[in-house]
Amino acid sequence: MVYLSRLRVILIGLALISMVFGASHAFASVPGAHILFRLDTDEVKGRRLEAMRDQIRTLLHDAEPRISYSGLAVSSLTVQLRIDDPGQVEAAKVALKAVVEPIAGKDGPVQEFALDDSERGLLKFAMTDAGAKYRTSEALTQSIEVIKNRLNELGVADPSVQLTDDGLLVQAPGVADLHSLAQILARQGRLSFQLVDTSMPVDDAVNGQPPVGSTVLYTQNDPPVPYLVEDRVLVSGDSVLDAEATHDSSTEQFVVAFRLDSKGTQRFKWATTRNIGKPFAVILDDQVISAPIIREPIEHGTVQISGNFTAQSAKELALLFRTGALPARLTIVEEAR
Incomplete structure (x- = not known):
């Protein structure tokens, strides 16, 4: 059994590695490289x-x-x-x-x-x-800002991001591995913490009708494992102030630690205080990463995510948390040099 403790949320599974860009990236110079995205x-x-x-x-x-x-x-x-x-x-x-x-x-x-x-x-x-x-314009503006932040965090030299009639055009002349960069930039990175709905067996919800206000979500396992999750988001990635990848010497694992703002800290404390003994789903881009049991209130705004991360996958997960989530899906229309 996995537990939610005061300063650590333990996340199980190798699935997150494949979800969070497991491949390493090379950024050698290639003139004229660009990616075209289309916002959903x-x-x-x-x-x-x-x-x-x-x-x-x-x-x-x-x-x-x-x-x-x-x-x-x-x-x-x-x-x-x-x-x-x-x-x-x-x-x-x-x-x-x-x-x-x-x-x-x-x-x-x-x-x-x-x-x-x-x-x-x-x-x-x-x-x-x-x-x-108005909402589309706001989403495009937000997407451009997130992409710029990610390019800056990745150290891409002399990039440009602009809105064209065909979509969002990212020019990255200093990048050789264009496909890997496109995958990172297109990742939504929507993190949320939501309660697991235990009002009915999850198999009944899968085969019938989920209760109003709850949705069946799946893990990335093979086969996927279903969870009945309340739609209400108790804490979202919007509350993340900072995140970094580090190495936990006590477990010899790479981990990602992030810090919540005051609102997120209070929400986390409120939710964990009132739901001791219940499962709490950790969700990334509509997929359940883990559903640990709340053992005690989490009163501090520091959460540590650990798993079988490589140094690279931990860094890229931290990057997603630092730069924020995209407002909607970005489709890769073109990768060209």
């Missing part, structure tokens, strides 16, 4: 709609008096729900006012969602064209 804009919009769905759930949960609803779901570019009591429709619209309020864009306010309440009792919040454009 559908995923950008989909994640935003899922976030809005969760926000609506929270707003209605916190409403006073309580508002009863059903059918909260994402459909195409719309988040919709049905208010059970017609007499509470107006109260629901007031509680959800923030959903349709304009957000601050670079060129002025942006109406991201529009409300359609033409059908009795049914509220539909549709993402506007302006909202989709």
